[in-house]
Amino acid sequence: MQPFAYRKIHDVAAAIAQGAGEPNTVFLAGGTDLVQLLQDGIARPAGIVDISDLPFSSIATTIDGMRIGALAKLADVADHPQVRAHYPALATALGETASPMVRNMATTGGNLLQRTRCLYFRDGVSSCNKREPGSGCGALRGEDARAALFGASEACVATHASDLAVALLALDAEVLVAGPAGERSIPVERLHTLPGDTPWIDSDLEPGELISAIFVPRGAAGWAQAYAKLRHRASFEWPLVSAAVSLAVVDGMIEDARVALGGVAHKPWRAEDVETLLIGRELDPVLAREAGEAATEGARPLAGNAAKIPLLARVVSRALADAGGLP
Numbered sequence: 197m198q199p200f201a202y203r204k205i206h207d208v209a210a211a212i213a214q215g216a217g218e219p220n221t222v223f224l225a226g227g228t229d230l231v232q233l234l235q236d237g238i239a240r241p242a243g244i245v246d247i248s249d250l251p252f253s254s255i256a257t258t259i260d261g262m263r264i265g266a267l268a269k270l271a272d273v274a275d276h277p278q279v280r281a282h283y284p285a286l287a288t289a290l291g292e293t294a295s296p297m298v299r300n301m302a303t304t305g306g307n308l309l310q311r312t313r314c315l316y317f318r319d320g321v322s323s324c325n326k327r328e329p330g331s332g333c334g335a336l337r338g339e340d341a342r343a344a345l346f347g348a349s350e351a352c353v354a355t356h357a358s359d360l361a362v363a364l365l366a367l368d369a370e371v372l373v374a375g376p377a378g379e380r381s382i383p384v385e386r387l388h389t390l391p392g393d394t395p396w397i398d399s400d401l402e403p404g405e406l407i408s409a410i411f412v413p414r415g416a417a418g419w420a421q422a423y424a425k426l427r428h429r430a431s432f433e434w435p436l437v438s439a440a441v442s443l444a445v446v447d448g449m450i451e452d453a454r455v456a457l458g459g460v461a462h463k464p465w466r467a468e469d470v471e472t473l474l475i476g477r478e479l480d481p482v483l484a485r486e487a488g489e490a491a492t493e494g495a496r497p498l499a500g501n502a503a504k505i506p507l508l509a510r511v512v513s514r515a516l517a518d519a520g521g522l523p
């Protein structure tokens with residue numbers, strides 16, 4: 197492991213100044229992803245600012261929704277009574293994330309900013325434009341079953357691994373950010389970037405910017421919701437493909453819909469064509485299957501990941517069936 201300067205900071209302004217002021221400085225929250233990357237020599241920061249004592253842990257209901265601190269533990273959010281009552285897609289996504297031990301350490305902010313599970317990125321030696329810009333993309337010629345189906349580039353075909361981000365996209369959530377230029381909010385849809393020719397950039401955050409909280413609007417609270425995930429093994433595993441759906445159903449008819457897909461792109465992927473297909477229709481098993489097929493349109497598989505296409509259709513149908521209480 198390369199040496200780095202470690203500082204634990206208890207004040208938000210000081211953490212931002214430290215993060216923005218010194219090049220190659222990163223924030224440390226629960227450490228469940230970053231420490232692994234440090235140990236494997238994949239992350240090589242000059243400085244680490246430990247933010248785990250900042251006042252970002254609360255989970256509160258507000259007049260217009262829910263504010264979930266960026267340092268709230270995944271386990272606490274998953275078990276929160278208001279989350280379970282009003283945002284079941286979120287509770288399910290978090291309940292199926294990692295293991296109880298990891299969920300007790302990992303934070304919401306860190307989950308959104310975890311790095312890809314691409315094998316070639318994680319092995320520390322293969323060509324990887326994300327880890328070593330300009331070195332090439334091992335996965336493009338390799339056999340990575342996790343590779344993207346949508347929005348990839350010649351430079352990178354990695355996927356984003358977060359379950360939480362997919363549920364938040366379906367709930368139209370925003371990320372609240374504090375940084376050197378003040379505070380701003382970013383729709384979850386725009387937090388993560390596509391790889392293009394700069395795959396080493398994962399998010400829209402500027403140096404020194406911290407996620408302080410996630411805001412989930414009240415609107416989604418009354419909608420029928422579900423999250424479904426398919427993975428290589430039943431627990432302790434990132435999604436191979438996943439889907440979150442949030443439906444406004446009035447007198448049996450879908451009046452509005454948000455559908456988000458996971459494990460298929462460099463960012464959580466909004467399936468707007470599927471939303472259009474659903475709106476104005478009555479949810480039944482036939483429509484759920486039709487929507488699953490529609491979610492795969494435009495997918496561009498590589499040699500090793502075509503099996504994800506039928507799985508994607510199934511996971512979208514499953515999420516819709518769960519949201520509608522169908523068998």
Ligand SMILES: Cc1cc2nc3c(=O)[nH]c(=O)nc-3n(C[C@H](O)[C@H](O)[C@H](O)COP(=O)(O)OP(=O)(O)OC[C@H]3O[C@@H](n4cnc5c(N)ncnc54)[C@H](O)[C@@H]3O)c2cc1C
Pocket residue numbers: 222223224225226227228229230231266267292293294295298301302303304305306307308309310311357358359360405406407408432433434435
């Ligand atoms: C065995 C195992 C299984 C897992 N399975 C899953 C799974 O099924 N689904 C899933 O979604 N995830 C899974 N994960 C990933 C896990 O959820 C993340 O590692 C965790 O959520 C990261 O949170 P953290 O607080 O530990 O972040 P850290 O490791 O401390 O940080 C991660 C990144 O986020 C940045 N960061 C953290 N907080 C902030 C902030 N507030 N503002 C700005 N930057 C910040 C850090 O600089 C770092 O780059 C798994 C992890 C493990 C170890």
Ligand code: SF4
Pocket residue numbers: 312314315316317323324325326327332333334335336351352353354395
């Ligand atoms: S897909 Fe992206 S992360 Fe994976 S090897 Fe290629 S450049 Fe690296």
